Amino acid sequence: ETGVTQTPRHLVMGMTNKKSLKCEQHLGHNAMYWYKQSAKKPLELMFVYNFKEQTENNSVPSRFSPECPNSSHLFLHLHTLQPEDSALYLCASSRQYGQGHTEAFFGQGTRLTVV
């Protein structure tokens, strides 16, 4: 266990559905991240929240909408996705964003399939 928990582990959704991914960390960290991992590609950073404020949006399409109600919880709301959005979505946390010498901890990921 890394201290970062993601739910659900697997999700199949239609292109017209609306769903949400959830991430929770029990490490007392202040920064949380969403990454996308597609087959044969490096992990891509999507969003960063630092002390509940969004500090990075890596040109992510608006059909992905993040929410960070507090430093322990992070959501990714999904709507009208495309099949190419099928991927493993990973959540991570660290003590603070922009504080260089910090270590990142990852959750187990949500395997998303868009049909």
Add this chain to the structure above:
Amino acid sequence: KQEVTQIPAALSVPEGENLVLNCSFTDSAIYNLQWFRQDPGKGLTSLLLIQSSQREQTSGRLNASLDKSSGRSTLYIAASQPGDSATYLCAVRQHQGGKLIFGQGTELSVKP
């Protein structure tokens, strides 16, 4: 723009061998470098974190080195075991913005 490259992309070795995984990065302005392990369909498990001021870190059978000036890191695995089979990812944390930039990984298979 920081680019992280891992060589080889895949590696298959017999059990008991010592092996080296390579990671290179183009911009030496980094805070630290982190090695992760990823089992199929799972999340990332942090193995070793090397700060930019350090040369190496050790944990059990794993030893990671960092040569920041040449933009290289190696992960040495001693006496490999089938349970070491996984994808190994390296990532550098940039000075600018603090982003973690990943390589594509090395897929390791250790045969009994």
